[in-house]
Amino acid sequence: MFIDRKTELGLLNQRYQSAQAQLFVLYGRRRVGKTELLRAFCTDKPHLFFIATLSSDAEQLATFSQQIYGLLHAEVLPGFTYPSWEAAFRALADLPMQPRPIVVLDEFTYLISGNKAVPSILQKVWDEKLKDTQLMLVLCGSYIGIMETEVLGYQAPLYGRRTASALLRPLDLPSAALFYPHYSAEDQFTAWAVVGGMPFYLRIFQDSQSIFANIRQHILDAQTGTLFNEPRLLLMEELREPRNYFSILRAIAQGRTRLNEITQAAGVGDVNTTARYLDILQQMRLVTRRVPATEPQPEKSKKGLYQIEDHFLRFWFRYVHPNQSSLDLGLADAVLTQRVQPDLDHFAAAAFEEAAVTLTGRLAQAGQLDFLPERIGGWWHRKAEMDVLAVNLTEKTALVGECKWSIHPVGTRVLDELKQKAQIFQQEHGIENIQYAVFARRGFTPELEEASQAEGVRLFTVESLVNPG
Template sequence: MFINRKTELDLLKQCYRSNRAELFVLYGRRRVGKTELLHAFCADKPHIFFIATLSSDSEQLATFSQQVYGFTHAETPSGFTFPSWEAAFQALVDLPMQPKPIVILDEFTYLISGNKAIPSIVQKVWDEKLKNTQVMLVLCGSYIGMMEAEVLSYQAPLYGRRTASTLLQPMDLASSALFFPSYTTDEKFIAWAIIGGMPYYLRTFQDSQDVFANIRQHILDAQRGTLFNEPRFLLMEELREPRNYFSILRSIAQGRTRLSEITQGAGIGNVTTVARYLDILQQLRLITRRVPATETQPEKSKKGIYQIDDHFLRFWFRYVHPNQSSLDLGLADAILQQRIKPDLDHFIALAFEEAAITFTSQLAQAGELNFLPERIGGWWNRDAEIDVLAFNLSEKLALVGECKWTVHPVGVKVLDNLKQKAEILIKNHKIKQVKFALFSRNGFTAELEDRSKDEGIRLFTVDSLVSCL
């Protein structure tokens, strides 16, 4: 089942339709769906789909050579290989160019790990021959830092050769919900809040059983759970000294968000040491440093807090990693009932705020905010915290929002509290005009709905966020 990715597919198709050679760079985290996207793109087109492995450089060359040779020959001699990578890439010039052939080098970073000269070889052959053909060469990799350093950076041999590139992001809420047609809107949101937008994780959950049954079967089962060790394998492959990173991620998942708090919770050195680890985690797109939306120099702000981006990593480090010993003993049911169920709404509340911020951005893109925001995010200081803030610094206009992931309908008290917090924001930043929005899991009281009509308060439910309407 291939869902969405329309924007990325359209970009690939646009490049394919060009009358020139194309060097397309696709990169992104493991499990984000890069390979599936490329399979969907090239399924009905002439292509070579080479997936690099951790085998030796000579074995990689032999495998690639046989695929290239086999593209134009009915039979490939046993043991055939080009004498060098340069010769193998030069052979691409002899491929039939009508229709345009696609050559995909998946897991390109594995090739680089086995042979550091690969980017320079590709650059040489591209400059001398391939750029004058009709070939579409796609370089795809999962190590974001290596792809940026070895392929995209100014110092990289291939700098300036790519004709297009995409950092593939996890699927958004609306797309993720499509994996669960039998779930209610509430269940779709809960599933996304737990496993996020990674297609591999989304395919693992089944909407033939409820969310808790999926958690029990696929995440908490130490023997058979498909996702039980997934973050461990992911991080051990990506990182040196994974133990220290585990401690940091667990500290953040447990609610420590400031540098000093994370350092104390992780117990692995001083703030300078932890700051270096946090910087690497940010480069890997695993965590984000957030600052209030009103900050004019975010990188210098002392109000920064850290947050795990990936929902499943957030869930795993909050509930699985701290309970590893109990889960190994087969106590998954107890962990589910005593540790997860009582705390899950609190956990999901953060994802609800994230979804509301994203939804507000979508409203802005659709021109439905009545002003042009320069920044959208959250806001906080020592006296107050606002979940959603869309802010125009120069015109001093704002929309402020409150999110409530509760089983009860939101009432007027929530609106009054939001207005009190907005007064602090208005005073601190001299805002001229403020609009209000409320985001609720389970709707609104009749009294609040009446006031919203009179005062122009915008009301949104989880259905609005999931459907993007």
């Protein structure tokens, strides 16, 4: 099952239909679906799909040589290997160019780790030969930091050669919900709140059983849970000092969101040391730093709050990592009933706020707001906090929103409290025109719906977030 990725497929096909040679760079976190996307793109086109491994440089070259030889000749010559990477890359120019061939070098960072000269060699051959062919060459990698420095960076040999690039991000909520057609909108949202938008994780949950049954079987079971060790393996593979990163991620998952708080809770050194670790986690798209949407220079703001960006890592460091010993003893049922079930609504509330901010961005893109926002996000102040804010400070106009992941319908009291917060916000930033929105899990009371009609307050349920179209 291949879901969504219409934008990325459209970009790949647009480049494929170009009349010039293409050097396309696709990168993104492991498990995000890069290989599946490229296989879907290549399905009806002539292609060579080479997946690099951690084997020796000589073995990689031999495997790549065999694949090229197989495209150029009717019979494969056992043991054939090009004498060098340069010779192998030059051979790509001999591939039949009608119809246009695609050559995918998947896990390109493994090639670099085995032979640092590969990017320079490829750059030389591209400049001398390949750029004048009809070849579409795709470089794909999972180590975001390496791809951005060694392939896309200003100092990289291949800098300036790429014709297009894309950072593949996790699926959004509406796309993730398509994995679970038999779930209610509320359960579709909760599944996304737990496993996030990584296709590999989404496929593991089954909508033939409850959310809690999925969590128990696939995450908490130390013996057979497919996802039980997933974050540990991910971080140990990609980081040199995983223990320190584990401490930082656990601190954030437990609610320490400011740099000083994380430093004290994690115990990995001073704030400068912690900041360096956090920078790397941000480069990997595992952690994000949020600031109020009104901050003019977000990178310099002292109001930054750190949050684990990946939902599943957030879940794992909140419920699995702290209960590792109990889970190793086979106490998955006890951890589920005593730790996960009583707290899951509180955990899902943060994802609900994220989804509300994202929906607000969609409304702006579709021209469904009454103004053009300059920034969209959240807002917090020493006196008040708002979950959703879309603001144009120049025009002094804003939309403010409150999110309630409650099992009860939301009433007018929530709107009244939002208006009080909005007054503080208006005084702080000189906003003249303000609009209101309320996002609720289980709908609204008749009184709030009546107030919505009278005052133009926008009301959104979980169904609105899961199925925005």
